[in-house]
Amino acid sequence: MGVALVVVLALLASSKRFWRLRRTRVGAVLTTGGWLMLAVGLLLGPHGMALVKLDEWAVIDPLVLICLGWVGVMVGLGADRKLPSMIPAVVKKVVLWDVSASVLIIGAAALWAIAQNTSGAGAGGSGGAAGISGVDAVLPLAILLGVCSVSWSAEGRSLTSTGSDAEGRVIQVLRAGSGIGGMLALAVYVFALGGFVVQGDQLINSPLALSLELIVSMLMAVVLGWLGLFLMGLAGRGNGELLVVLLGLVTLVAGAAATMGDSPLFVSLLVGAVLVNGPQKEKGLTRLKRVILEGEQPVAKILMLAAGLLLDPRVCWQKAPLAWTLIAAILIARFVVKLIGARWILRRGMADTATNNTVLFGLMRQNPLAIAIACGYAISPLATYPAAPLTGGEVLMILMMVGLISELSPFIGRACSKPPNLKCDLNYGLQGGDA
Amino acid sequence: MKVIVSLILVTALAWLTRWVSVDVLNLNTAPQIGAVMSVGLLMLGGWLSGKIFERIQLPGITGYLAFGILVGPFVLGIVSAEQILPSKDGSVAPLGFISDLAIALIALTAGGEIHLSWLKGRTKKVLAILAMHVLIVMACIATFVFLTHGAVHFLADINTLTIAVVALLAGVVMVASSPAVTIAMISDYKADGPLSQMTLVVTVFKDLVLIVLFATVMAVSKGLLDAEASLSGGFLIGVAFELLGSLAIGAVLGLLMALYVEKVGTHLTFFVVGSCLMIALLGEHEIHIPGLDHGFHLEPLLTALAAGMFMQNVWPEKSEPLFHSIEATSLPVYCLFFALEAARIDLRVLSSLWMFSLALVTARTCATWFSVYLGMKLAGLRDAWTQKLWLGMISQAGVSLALVGLIAEGFAETTWALPMKETLVGAIFISQVLGPIGFRYALLSSGEGRKPDRD
Numbered sequence: 001m002g003v004a005l006v007v008v009l010a011l012l013a014s015s016k017r018f019w020r021l022r023r024t025r026v027g028a029v030l031t032t033g034g035w036l037m038l039a040v041g042l043l044l045g046p047h048g049m050a051l052v053k054l055d056e057w058a059v060i061d062p063l064v065l066i067c068l069g070w071v072g073v074m075v076g077l078g079a080d081r082k083l084p085s086m087i088p089a090v091v092k093k094v095v096l097w098d099v100s101a102s103v104l105i106i107g108a109a110a111l112w113a114i115a116q117n118t119s120g121a122g123a124g125g126s127g128g129a130a131g132i133s134g135v136d137a138v139l140p141l142a143i144l145l146g147v148c149s150v151s152w153s154a155e156g157r158s159l160t161s162t163g164s165d166a167e168g169r170v171i172q173v174l175r176a177g178s179g180i181g182g183m184l185a186l187a188v189y190v191f192a193l194g195g196f197v198v199q200g201d202q203l204i205n206s207p208l209a210l211s212l213e214l215i216v217s218m219l220m221a222v223v224l225g226w227l228g229l230f231l232m233g234l235a236g237r238g239n240g241e242l243l244v245v246l247l248g249l250v251t252l253v254a255g256a257a258a259t260m261g262d263s264p265l266f267v268s269l270l271v272g273a274v275l276v277n278g279p280q281k282e283k284g285l286t287r288l289k290r291v292i293l294e295g296e297q298p299v300a301k302i303l304m305l306a307a308g309l310l311l312d313p314r315v316c317w318q319k320a321p322l323a324w325t326l327i328a329a330i331l332i333a334r335f336v337v338k339l340i341g342a343r344w345i346l347r348r349g350m351a352d353t354a355t356n357n358t359v360l361f362g363l364m365r366q367n368p369l370a371i372a373i374a375c376g377y378a379i380s381p382l383a384t385y386p387a388a389p390l391t392g393g394e395v396l397m398i399l400m401m402v403g404l405i406s407e408l409s410p411f412i413g414r415a416c417s418k419p420p421n422l423k424c425d426l427n428y429g430l431q432g433g434d435a
Numbered sequence: 436m437k438v439i440v441s442l443i444l445v446t447a448l449a450w451l452t453r454w455v456s457v458d459v460l461n462l463n464t465a466p467q468i469g470a471v472m473s474v475g476l477l478m479l480g481g482w483l484s485g486k487i488f489e490r491i492q493l494p495g496i497t498g499y500l501a502f503g504i505l506v507g508p509f510v511l512g513i514v515s516a517e518q519i520l521p522s523k524d525g526s527v528a529p530l531g532f533i534s535d536l537a538i539a540l541i542a543l544t545a546g547g548e549i550h551l552s553w554l555k556g557r558t559k560k561v562l563a564i565l566a567m568h569v570l571i572v573m574a575c576i577a578t579f580v581f582l583t584h585g586a587v588h589f590l591a592d593i594n595t596l597t598i599a600v601v602a603l604l605a606g607v608v609m610v611a612s613s614p615a616v617t618i619a620m621i622s623d624y625k626a627d628g629p630l631s632q633m634t635l636v637v638t639v640f641k642d643l644v645l646i647v648l649f650a651t652v653m654a655v656s657k658g659l660l661d662a663e664a665s666l667s668g669g670f671l672i673g674v675a676f677e678l679l680g681s682l683a684i685g686a687v688l689g690l691l692m693a694l695y696v697e698k699v700g701t702h703l704t705f706f707v708v709g710s711c712l713m714i715a716l717l718g719e720h721e722i723h724i725p726g727l728d729h730g731f732h733l734e735p736l737l738t739a740l741a742a743g744m745f746m747q748n749v750w751p752e753k754s755e756p757l758f759h760s761i762e763a764t765s766l767p768v769y770c771l772f773f774a775l776e777a778a779r780i781d782l783r784v785l786s787s788l789w790m791f792s793l794a795l796v797t798a799r800t801c802a803t804w805f806s807v808y809l810g811m812k813l814a815g816l817r818d819a820w821t822q823k824l825w826l827g828m829i830s831q832a833g834v835s836l837a838l839v840g841l842i843a844e845g846f847a848e849t850t851w852a853l854p855m856k857e858t859l860v861g862a863i864f865i866s867q868v869l870g871p872i873g874f875r876y877a878l879l880s881s882g883e884g885r886k887p888d889r890d
Binding site for chain 1: 438445460474475486702713763766
């Protein structure tokens with residue numbers, strides 16, 4: 001019954017009445033970032049009121065997977081081939097810096113934090129001759145945490161409310177950077193983690209697995225993408241048939257990717273990209289986009305609720321040294337990486353007012369896609385093999401803490417900015433404030 | 436040709452993925468993860484097969500069924516047994532809930548199709564057809580099994596009383612027909628008229644009667660065969676609670692659903708799926724009543740049926756957008772449900788006992804024709820469409836399979852229960868394939884349905 005409750009809550013949270021919460025800054029952060037749903041999921045889950053029982057996990061995992069497939073196709077549909085030419089050079093440079101620095105610097109910080117708090121075989125040591133052990137065994141987790149730190153939230157309402165031209169430019173940079181950064185993060189995730197597979201209770205790093213996964217995933221994405229174009233034409237005008245094509249593609253792609261140990265988000269993103277760049281840009285694609293966008297809110301809410309169910313808060317006290325060192329390391333490394341990105345934007349003269357300076361604190365905030373990537377990881381064998389230093393639920397908890405703390409940065413930034421942003425505060429006061 | 440190539444591509448990709456992950460990389464993928472790929476495969480592949488079958492003048496449903504058998508564990512094995520069949524420890528298969536969800540959606544649609552205003556003045560006619568059909572088919576099949584038991588190896592050496600019980604149980608199971616197939620066909624062929632309405636009403640109400648009849652026959656049979664198990668009044672009270680409870684909860688859900696449409700009114704497709712999921716999961720929970728030895732389950736079919744009827748007949752205008760969404764959601768669910776049901780069919784069983792199964796289907800078909808003919812006479816119906824009503828009663832699916840499962844479970848210690856189950860499953864499978872072909876002919880030749888033209 002808990003699963004049905006999750007779906008009903010997600011639907012209610014997708015309603016227009018709930019959407020009105022976005023009118024306030026805190027409301028915008030909580031709803032757009034998905035934190036509210038995450039908290040509700042945590043409350044419903046095994047570590048809260050236990051309304052969703054363990055025997056319902058068999059339904060939760062597929063639900064997460066289908067949502068990831070849906071989100072992936074939706075993001076992929078935005079990857080039009082004309083996109084690179086439409087993006088300003090500064091955004092490309094900032095995003096490239098952000099992706100490489102986040103994966104390397106934040107990943108390294110995470111690796112250091114894990115290595116400091118796990119010892120010997122505990123550091124992912126899988127025992128056995130064939131499996132990898134020691135620091136190598138915690139690499140997948142460190143890479144994941146680095147990848148999840150790539151990019152930032154595209155939500156702009158909590159950063160500014162004046163809507164002036166200068167502000168608009170920075171917000172656009174944030175939005176464009178957030179979207180492209182998310183796509184690149186997924187690509188890095190697949191290439192970096194594709195070789196790590198769990199066989200029996202051992203973690204191995206196999207170039208064969210990486211090659212096969214990439215070949216089959218690419219083949220699947222290209223074939224199903226092209227097939228999707230043909231099937232949309234075959235579906236005719238009926239909504240039922242379009243739904244068969246969409247749901248069939250999403251579940252087949254996400255399921256196949258997960259079966260291969262690949263990222264369901266990435267492979268379905270590729271399918272979306274093939275669909276949008278295919279030769280037949282016909283009415284079917286417009287209708288498909290409409291249906292997929294209509295589902296955006298409920299799917300995102302279900303995904304966040306499911307992430308909340310998967311969360312394991314016990315890591316904060318049962319593995320306190322590891323958890324808090326990791327959170328601190330990620331936050332510090334994140335601050336450094338994003339600060340450099342913000343300075344770069346400032347140097348290009350894109351932000352020349354005090355308001356824009358505070359808007360740049362938005363770079364600190366975590367991209368909601370990070371939780372989706374972590375959800376995919378949490379239900380994959382990489383998160384469940386016996387010697388993994390953190391379970392999927394624990395990783396999700398750490399990312400939630402990082403995300404929540406980093407959401408505070410624009411508020412802190414605004415409070416600290418001199419002179420006080422009267423225009424912004426006035427608007428804020430008129431809207432009813434945080435309380 | 437393009438459709439066939441697409442079907443081959445979809446199947447080949449799924450097969451390749453499974454082969455690489457299981458046989459080459461030896462990955463530890465949980466069954467529920469693999470099940471998601473199976474959902475996509477069954478949905479897309481079933482739909483494409485349906486398209487191909489429609490082009491050769493066969494119902495789309497037969498295409499969904501054929502594809503399910505092809506990719507199921509007993510032929511290509513892309514959809515594995517652990518994904519669709521309950522495990523030995525009794526735990527539910529990852530795709531197990533899909534059937535309940537689909538049945539709930541189908542019943543919700545059926546409820547929405549039943550207009551009480553249509554039934555006014557026709558109640559006696561419906562009851563006459565229903566009564567004749569149930570009694571004659573049950574009597575004919577029971578007699579057939581009783582008379583031919585000597586030729587069937589697993590019934591040859593058991594006593595007369597047991598044979599009588601087995602015959603009676605087989606009779607009850609063979610009475611059931613499939614509301615799911617009826618609804619899917621009516622929806623697929625956009626059929627509207629007295630034939631489709633009467634078939635739907637009789638099929639749906641027959642399910643209500645069958646649940647009571649089956650519970651009574653099971654209780655009597657247990658009392659007759661097992662000296663220690665007396666005929667339990669509590670069991671029958673439990674059944675009454677199951678029926679009335681399901682109808683009452685269904686009405687409440689119908690009220691809540693109508694309220695959602697009025698007050699929220701967004702994302703109705705998701706809402707429909709969520710509601711059906713809720714109804715399906717409600718059916719999984721055992722409810723205990725103080726004073727009764729054992730608990731009871733709500734029947735998802737009845738609960739959803741009541742919800743649909745309640746909305747259609749109490750708030751038709753408020754519920755209209757919801758029924759439009761149900762219509763859009765139906766096709767993916769039908770493709771998935773029928774392909775999944777077919778994937779579960781164990782072809783080894785059919786190959787070993789097919790002759791007796793076929794004989795049962797033949798007897799059932801003749802009895803169905805005769806019973807409906809007599810029922811029509813009794814009801815005073817002589818229109819042209821009445822000649823074809825019996826064709827809508829041939830299909831069998833989920834309910835019949837559930838009843839067979841309960842028989843096998845209830846008499847697990849006997850020597851006849853398992854082979855009898857396999858024989859009946861074989862017969863249900865044959866009816867499942869032949870039924871839609873007959874009903875398609877009935878709908879098209881009566882002029883009530885038109886061939887799917889989705890362009």
